[in-house]
Amino acid sequence: MKKKLLALLxxxxxxxxxxxxxxACTRITFAANDNIVVTGRNxxxxxxxxLKVHILPRNVQRxxxxxxxxxWEAKYGSVVAYSFNDKxxxxxxxxxxxxxDLLYLGETRYNEKSLKEKAIPARTLIQYILDNFxxxxxxxxxxxxxxxxxxxxxxxxxxxxxxxxxxxDNVIIxxxxxxxxxHSREGNVVMTNxxxxxxxxxxxxxxxxxxxxxxMPGSPGSVDRFMRAAGWLEQLSSDKNEAFSKLVPGExxxxxxxxxxxxxxxxx
Numbered sequence: 001m002k003k004k005l006l007a008l009l010x011x012x013x014x015x016x017x018x019x020x021x022x023x024a025c026t027r028i029t030f031a032a033n034d035n036i037v038v039t040g041r042n043x044x045x046x047x048x049x050x051l052k053v054h055i056l057p058r059n060v061q062r063x064x065x066x067x068x069x070x071x072w073e074a075k076y077g078s079v080v081a082y083s084f085n086d087k088x089x090x091x092x093x094x095x096x097x098x099x100x101d102l103l104y105l106g107e108t109r110y111n112e113k114s115l116k117e118k119a120i121p122a123r124t125l126i127q128y129i130l131d132n133f134x135x136x137x138x139x140x141x142x143x144x145x146x147x148x149x150x151x152x153x154x155x156x157x158x159x160x161x162x163x164x165x166x167x168x169d170n171v172i173i174x175x176x177x178x179x180x181x182x183h184s185r186e187g188n189v190v191m192t193n194x195x196x197x198x199x200x201x202x203x204x205x206x207x208x209x210x211x212x213x214x215x216m217p218g219s220p221g222s223v224d225r226f227m228r229a230a231g232w233l234e235q236l237s238s239d240k241n242e243a244f245s246k247l248v249p250g251e252x253x254x255x256x257x258x259x260x261x262x263x264x265x266x267x268x
Contacts, residue, residue: 024193025103026225026268030233031168031187032257034249039099039164040261041091042268049083051090056080058095062131066151070118074131087153089126096134097166100126106194108158110151111178117149122159122175125150129163136169140182143173150175162191172197188237190229193222200226207231225268232264 024044031037043049058077064070080092093099102125110122120128133139140163161173172183174196183197190204191197203223207215212231217224 024220024222024225026229026265027101027103027162027191028229028233028261028264029162029164029168029170029187029189030236030257030261030264032236032253032260034253035168036254036257037164037166037168038257038261039101040265041101042265043083043090049090050085051081051083052086053079053081054086056127056131062127064118064120064124064128065153066119066121068117068119070120070128070148072128072132076131076134078127078130080127080130088123092126092130094130094134098130098134098136098139098163099165100129100161100163101191102126102159102161103191104193105158105160105174105196107196108160108175109177110175111149117147119149119151121153122150123153123157125161125173129161135165135167136163136171136184139163140171140184143180144182150180160191160197162189164189188230188233190226190233192226192229195223203227204230229264229268232267236260236264 024042026042026044028040029037030040043051056074056078058074060074062072062074076094076096076098078092078094080089082088083090088102091101102123108122129139133142160175162170163173164170168187170185170189172185172189172191174181174183176196181196181198183201192200195203200223204212204227207217207227207230212227213235216228216231218228
């Protein structure tokens with residue numbers, strides 16, 4: 001088992017080392033005490049992504065691009081950050097507190113589109129989720145059961161997604177070999193880039209056995225960023241964390257959670 005994990009780790013570190021800074025994005029969920037859920041995201045592109053923040057109302061008709069497009073009416077209003085001349089909905093939150101982000105994943109493999117399925121480009125999926133769902137459970141159920149095909153776009157870019165709700169439920173969504181893969185998690189969650197989430201989770205278990213808090217890797221690679229973020233989240237959530245144990249539930253604790261997440265993202 002150890003040999004397999006070491007081989008897995010070496011392969012993943014090699015693939016991460018070949019990534020450019022353009023793929024160096026990190027996303028975390030921190031579920032603090034008093035039912036406080038805070039998310040953090042780094043957008044570490046090596047060029048200006050021309051980001052614009054849009055306030056989008058409910059009850060608006062939308063339609064995806066391409067052949068056999070998907071149409072829907074926005075059930076919820078949202079605030080969404082769009083990049084590259086409004087082509088990519090990369091981060092956002094709707095009025096129900098559902099929060100979603102997309103990150104680069106080189107291992108993504110889109111499948112050929114079926115003529116029987118409604119299609120939506122991957123870069124539009126975040127907007128579709130925020131428009132239509134209030135919780136992670138709702139979004140996951142709909143994507144699992146609805147005949148919806150997620151397609152590549154121009155320019156071609158592999159992506160994966162994370163959705164978080166106010167209860168601290170999370171789901172990571174990936175497209176591997178043309179199939180949607182879901183990874184449901186509660187509480188604290190980390191997501192970076194390659195390798196895929198199931199492989200990254202195995203690498204994390206290896207590091208955790210070695211006492212991650214004392215052995216955090218330091219490169220800008222995807223695996224190392226994941227481990228640093230996970231290690232700091234472990235310390236924030238520790239029973240020994242006096243920063244939260246001494247606080248009165250309410251605005252003071254909420255602010256401490258926000259500042260803690262900001263600190264983790266800066267460390268990553």
